[in-house]
Amino acid sequence: MEHILSRLWRKCQTLGLSSSYMGHSDVHKVVRRMSTLPFCREEHVAIVRDTCYQMAANNSLLLSFMQYMDTTWLGVRPLFPYKIWSRYRVLGPRTNxxxxxxxxxxxxxxxxxxxxxxxxxxxxxxxxxxxxxxxxxxxNGSTVNRINYSYEIKDRMISNLTDIYEESEDVITFLDELLSLLYKYVFPNLSN
CATH class of the missing domain: 1.20.5 (Single alpha-helices involved in coiled-coils or other helix-helix interfaces)
Structure with a gap:
């Protein structure tokens, strides 16, 4: 997850989108939604992609960012296919x-x-x-090297939110709520 975040942020900087991102504009929403795609089901990735393309329609730099997303992560034959970067329903370590x-x-x-x-x-x-x-x-029933309690809480929060997402099928609302959760509890140093 952090690898994707850093790649997306680097691309924003390369395209000159940093100041627009900090201004909490459509750039901010698009980049953040793209950063949460690993938590979506594969069939919903296209919905998020199309929504973000609509938001990027009047911004040539943001369209360039979305074209990068297509060639690298989302397109028909991306550099990194969904199965490589998906974290949907993956329990356990999010990092290495x-x-x-x-x-x-x-x-x-x-x-x-x-x-x-x-x-x-x-x-x-x-x-x-x-x-x-x-x-x-x-x-024999002993517990060895129990997971850090704070990680356990964060994993449970993400899992509960994912359960709600599966019941509602509303991917955009799910991503927006996941964004709040991730940037508040999981990646607080990236909460710009």
Whole structure:
């Protein structure tokens, strides 16, 4: 999700849409709606796309942004198809922070550059043994490495909102409510 946000923001800057975005105009609405598309069902992406094209009709720079969206994310043969960037009903990590944490811990265990293969194998075997032990504990009813409570709350909020969206089928209202939720609780530093 953050990858898409940063790509969209870079494109806004490249096209000179930054000041219009900050002015909370149609540019602001279009870019934010495009940033929430990963949470939509695939069949609703075209509805959002068409709505945003209508909003962009009188703004050549915003039309350029929408053409970028088509070639990169939304078109018939986009660079990144929906199945790659969709987060619809995906539970679990929204980022790769857990992988970065693993790599950081692995680098700390090795503690020097260019270890030989035997040292690396020994460390990986220790990780495997540790994970096997955690699986045994989980199978016996223990909870191991519980998810951070704040992430659990955010995931539940997104899931509840998605449940409402599935019942109503109103994708535009869903995206607008999701925008409020995401920019207030999940990405507060991007709330411009």
């Amino acid at each position: 922070n857990h992988l970065e944490g693993f790599h950081h811990a692995l680098n700390r265990k090795i503690s020097y550059a260019h270890p030989n293969i035997y040292t690396l194998i020994k460390i990986l075997i220790n990780y495997q043994n540790s994970n096997d032990l955690k699986l045994i504990q989980i199978n």
